[in-house]
Amino acid sequence: GENVEQHPSTLSVQEGDSAVIKCTYSDSASNYFPWYKQELGKGPQLIIDIRSNVGEKKDQRIAVTLNKTAKHFSLHITETQPEDSAVYFCAGAGYSTLTFGKGTMLLVSP
């Protein structure tokens, strides 16, 4: 089955800096890669996703890149704000179900 590795496990940045979280996947059949943000006590919230026929996607301060050959994808957050502080999860999916990474705790200091 699919295996998704996520790095780093924790990331501390100053407000206004950029943050990058990286994931690798094992199953070449996976073709859908969402990113979720989870705040304490809440369920994961879908923030952006990318499909395998696209190399990059951007939504305001958030962007995701995908390298199918290397089987890795990354989340980029620019101009970070304190409210970006949360745990971020990457995931990969082939047919239907998502396999998640272990998460990255992002802390943005004012």
Add this chain to the structure above:
Amino acid sequence: GAGVSQTPSNKVTEKGKYVELRCDPISGHTALYWYRQSLGQGPEFLIYFQGTGAADDSGLPNDRFFAVRPEGSVSTLKIQRTERGDSAVYLCASSPSGQREAFFGQGTRLTVV
């Protein structure tokens, strides 16, 4: 409602007891998923429904776990003879037919004492 609703939000039960966790998906979503999340980990897949049928139940850890979705909307996750190791947050997600964007509920925190 506007989002996926899970009840109860918290459940404390004694070891050996039976529990039911409920999920109300987003109206019109035909796909429904159950995941389990342990502290400090990502969600782990349990079971996936397309309509009323379980399309993939390969993530259920053992036969103490069972889930139903009799009318293709609300789903119930059932755990028999609960064990302390079942303690976790149980997450439900739904998705429109033909797409894979999954929208999660807030979860049910199950504690087995």
